Amino acid sequence: xxxxxxxVVDYGMGNLRSVAKAIEHVAPAGMTVRVTEHPDDLxxxxxxxxxxxxxxxxxxxxxxRRELRDALLEAARSKPFLGICMGMxxxxxxxEENGGTDCLGMFPGEVRFFGHGLKGPEGEKxxxxxxxxxxxxxxxxHPIWExxxxxxRFYFVHSYHVAPAEPDLALGITDYGPPFVSAIARDNVAxxxxxxxxxxxxxxxxxxxxxxxxx
Amino acid sequence: xxxxxxxxxxxxxxxxxxxxxxxLGLRDAGDPVEIARxxxxxxxxxxxxxxxxxxxxxxxxxxHVVEQVAxxxxxxxxxxxxIRTVExxxxxxxxxxxxVSINTAAVTHPxxxxxxxxxxxxxxxxxxxxxxxxxxEGEPPRWAIFTHGGRKPTGLDAIxxxxxxxxxxxxxxLVTSMDRDGTRAGFDLELMARISDAxxxxxxxxxxxxNLDHLxxxxxxGKADAVLAASIxxxxxxxxxxxxxxxxxxxxxxxx
Numbered sequence: 001x002x003x004x005x006x007x008v009v010d011y012g013m014g015n016l017r018s019v020a021k022a023i024e025h026v027a028p029a030g031m032t033v034r035v036t037e038h039p040d041d042l043x044x045x046x047x048x049x050x051x052x053x054x055x056x057x058x059x060x061x062x063x064x065r066r067e068l069r070d071a072l073l074e075a076a077r078s079k080p081f082l083g084i085c086m087g088m089x090x091x092x093x094x095x096e097e098n099g100g101t102d103c104l105g106m107f108p109g110e111v112r113f114f115g116h117g118l119k120g121p122e123g124e125k126x127x128x129x130x131x132x133x134x135x136x137x138x139x140x141x142h143p144i145w146e147x148x149x150x151x152x153r154f155y156f157v158h159s160y161h162v163a164p165a166e167p168d169l170a171l172g173i174t175d176y177g178p179p180f181v182s183a184i185a186r187d188n189v190a191x192x193x194x195x196x197x198x199x200x201x202x203x204x205x206x207x208x209x210x211x212x213x214x215x
Numbered sequence: 216x217x218x219x220x221x222x223x224x225x226x227x228x229x230x231x232x233x234x235x236x237x238x239l240g241l242r243d244a245g246d247p248v249e250i251a252r253x254x255x256x257x258x259x260x261x262x263x264x265x266x267x268x269x270x271x272x273x274x275x276x277x278x279h280v281v282e283q284v285a286x287x288x289x290x291x292x293x294x295x296x297x298i299r300t301v302e303x304x305x306x307x308x309x310x311x312x313x314x315v316s317i318n319t320a321a322v323t324h325p326x327x328x329x330x331x332x333x334x335x336x337x338x339x340x341x342x343x344x345x346x347x348x349x350x351x352e353g354e355p356p357r358w359a360i361f362t363h364g365g366r367k368p369t370g371l372d373a374i375x376x377x378x379x380x381x382x383x384x385x386x387x388x389l390v391t392s393m394d395r396d397g398t399r400a401g402f403d404l405e406l407m408a409r410i411s412d413a414x415x416x417x418x419x420x421x422x423x424x425x426n427l428d429h430l431x432x433x434x435x436x437g438k439a440d441a442v443l444a445a446s447i448x449x450x451x452x453x454x455x456x457x458x459x460x461x462x463x464x465x466x467x468x469x470x471x
Contacts, residue, residue: 017311021286054336116415120216127417127440129338129386133218133260133470153218153470155291157338157386175216198291198313200255 003032006211007045009072010037011052011062013086015197019051022197026208039071047211048075051197052086056111056160057098059090069104076106076189082144082210083191085158088184091191092162107184109164118177126177129159136172136182136194143213144171144183144190144206152202154194156182161193188215218470219434220260220441221458222293222419223448225250228267230276248283254448255288257455260470262288263316263389263443266296278310285311295343295389299324304331308339316389318343319362322369325383332384341419342385346373346406347393358406365393377410388414389443391422399425399446407437419443427453427461434467 006027008020016035023033034041042048050072052059063069075081076091083091090103095111103111118126133153138145161180164170171190172183182193190210196203226233231245244250251262262284266277274297281294294307295316304315321328321342332340345365346358358373377388390410392403402420411418420439424430424447433442447453459469 015308015311015313017309018285018289018313021311022289025286025289053338125412126217128415129417130217131338131387131417132220132440134216156217195291198289200290204289 003030004046005032005034005041005044006047006049007041008033008035008049008051009042009068009087010035011059011066011068012037013052013054013059013062015053016051019049019084019197022204023049023207023211026204027211031211037066037068039066039068042068042071042075045075045079047080047082048072049082049084049210050087050191051084052090054086055098056086056089056095056101056103059086060101060103063090063104073104073106079188080210080213080215081189083189084197085193085195088191088193089160089162091184091189092164095160097160106189107164107169107186108166109162109169111160112163113160114177120177129157130161130176131157133199134174134176134182134194136174139170139173139183142171142185142190143215144185144209146205146209148202148205148209154192154196154199154203154206156194158193216468218260218468219439219462220419221258221430221455221462221469222261222263222441222443223254223259223455224263224265224421224443224445226265226267226445227277227280229270229273230268230280233267247280248287251284251288251292254455255290258459258470259290259455260441261291261293263293263295265316266294268297278306281307281310281312293341295341299327301327301331301334304335304339308335314339314341314387316341316343318345321380322360322362322371325379328380328383328385332386337384337386340385341387341389342380343389343391344373344377344380344410345391345393346403348403348406356405356409358403361393365396373406374409374413377414381414381416385416387417387419389419389421393422395423396421398423401425401429402433402437402439402442404432404437407433407439411438411440417441427458430458431462431465431467434462435465
């Protein structure tokens with residue numbers, strides 16, 4: 001029997017090593033974690049982790065340059081798929097970043113800037129980027145939340161957030177100024193705005209849950 | 216609500232932690248990996264390594280340290296010290312650092328900050344601001360930027376410089392009062408608040424922490440988004456967890 005393989009999509013954008021190390025840390029014996037930029041590996045993988053950092057336009061350019069778009073869309077139709085940070089944002093139709101960037105369009109919705117002059121509940125100034133540990137309210141039960149308390153804190157770093165056109169996509173909600181959608185899921189795809197690979201125990205738990213998830 | 220962060224800072228030279236970290240039951244007081252694991256277990260929100268190696272070999276060793284820590288510690292890691300080129304930045308990020316802290320090179324080559332943030336994203340770029348009060352007693356306060364551990368004046372106004380660095384792409388500022396660093400007399404709260412008010416990005420307060428009230432002051436009066444401290448954690452005086460409980464009692468949102 002072939003060993004199960006998780007592909008971590010490498011398109012030159014971000015902390016792939018951290019993501020791969022965290023997955024290796026929680027992976028069951030015999031599971032291979034492959035950091036890859038080859039569409040064939042995505043086709044052969046059992047699961048896909050799609051991380052990302054940086055700017056939306058650069059991400060889309062790099063995905064195009066490496067001819068990964070079709071392989072990603074195909075994988076997202078057929079196997080467990082986890083988007084992280086920018087890997088969540090580019091699943092949407094369009095981002096406001098870089099003067100407007102068309103994204104993969106897997107889900108209808110926009111990626112929006114938090115806005116300048118953001119204020120908290122007591123009128124305090126909120127910094128951009130939204131950086132640090134914030135709570136995530138679970139909008140509905142899901143296998144990736146298994147064993148994770150509602151409201152648990154995860155580590156965030158971002159200036160843009162997704163605004164799905166279909167409210168039932170929302171899987172997690174976080175308050176920063178107005179509440180925003182910090183996790184989404186549909187069918188075999190889940191995606192999170194925070195960094196589970198940098199979120200200590202809770203993050204490792206979520207990654208482990210993803211590896212066990214059989215939608 | 217977003218938590219205020221506590222960040223222990225470790226000075227590393229030639230791959231070894233210096234300034235004698237003292238923990239009960241630590242096998243090797245100089246091992247950055249073991250100390251980082253300890254801080255993670257205590258609930259540190261991030262860890263910062265300051266590489267003070269004098270040699271090229273020391274810097275190479277730092278890359279291995281980062282690799283080893285990143286394999287075992289799953290919270291954000293920042294590395295500062297001697298970072299001068301985009302290649303330095305890339306190598307540290309590829310080794311497993313999440314952010315790099317740029318200090319002297321930001322002053323001597325501000326365009327480097329722009330170039331680095333363009334290449335890797337401003338979320339990875341922390342600019343370290345080392346400031347000293349230069350106003351005389353009774354004058355409105357002014358601070359200037361110093362390099363080389365506070366020895367070399369640049370003439371740059373600290374508040375203006377903070378704004379400039381954010382324009383150049385800094386995603387976060389690490390503000391150290393060179394007057395307070397090592398004194399254990401507390402942060403220069405006026406400096407911290409002035410810079411935090413002046414910029415949109417998060418500010419980490421550093422320099423002078425001697426007790427837990429200094430940390431709460433840094434947030435409540437200094438308007439810092441995160442507080443960095445070294446010696447109060449190293450010598451087992453306080454654990455990071457105790458510091459967080461203290462901040463929580465003062466009404467500060469923390470990750471406990």
